[in-house]
Amino acid sequence: MPRIPGRRLLHSPGPTPVPDEVLHAMLRQPTDLGDPAVAQLIDDCERGLQRLLQTTTADVFLYAANGHGGWEAVIANLVGPGTVVLIPGTGHFSDSWAEQVRAFGGEALRTPWREGLPIDPAEVEALLRADRAQRISAVFTVHTDTASSVTSDVPAIARAIQAAGHPALHVVDVVASLGAAPFAMDALGIDVVMGASQKGLMGQPGLAFVAANERALAAAQRNPAPRFYWDWARRRGAMPYQKFCGTAPLAHLAGLRAAIGLIEAEGLDAVWARHQRLAGAVQAAVSAWGQGFALFAREAAARSVSVTAIQTPPGVDPEAIRRVAREQFQVAVAGGLGPLAGRVFRIGHLGDQNEAQILGCLAGVEAAMLQLGLAFTSGLPAAQQALVDAVRAVNATPA
């Protein structure tokens, strides 16, 4: 493949660009597993993730795996044949998690997916109230469904579970939201959280994690389903070799530690505000395009700060826009998944992103739309104005 001069702008919602500091941290010779530096590295990652998740009580388990591995870790520990879990419909990613639950012999109850809308907490509450026999052992919530770019209201869902007076565990997928949107595990009473390295955590793909509190660990103890690699009890030992059920993925851990350091140096509040600002710019641009281009997420409050799914007008192939943007203008955006294949394309704006990258991405996408002869009004002025307004709003806020 010929070298691309400069950088191709990566605006998939994962993998996301990896900061130089993270790349450099990964570029080290391995050490022997008995070296105290290995235990320290693992401990730094576990403590760091606890701080990002805002938990002081949950145990963190790290896996050499992708997000599906994180899902499987949750399922292997909490689901066995006949176990019932409620997975509210959010589109592609909750569908996929439900499929994985069924593959383990579990039963996945669903609330219907409401296109363009977040999970309805009232539906969750109603299903739990109706479950008088308390067969539902857990609610699996996808915080941000990366395919639809809709973020559900996890605090409202947590309140719904509480209001129903149901003992189900609450398990949350933060794959697309951690390091981008506010999340506080202990304060929300979440029992299990799972995530992966390649999105807001700005890492190379290949590292997944689960954080589980005492209630979840006790439920796992009661689950007789066979498991080994994913087993939380087996991984609770003090030795690095036990913690990883084998050799630890040292380079990935070094990258994660560096990424957590970057997030904390910027400050979690500042990171969340930056994501909000950049998402606002993309939403402003898309809203200006008109001519049948539209934000897929219908409620402003539920629009993800990580990714924006853009519906194309009838007869306009989102894959063509994607192809020209990537091949000709060096901007990589994502396509539609599952039920949204061929209906949307998606701009990722999470992780190591800044204003210049977002404006460059929007300009490249618009260039592709121009090249394809599509009708639209440029959204660049609206995006620029949104960024200017966001800075003015911060400056106007009393310290």
Ligand SMILES: Cc1ncc(COP(=O)(O)O)c(C=O)c1O
């Ligand atoms: C919300 C969410 N959950 C789970 C996954 C699965 O992760 P992976 O592709 O790393 O297996 C993804 C992937 O994009 C995701 O966006």
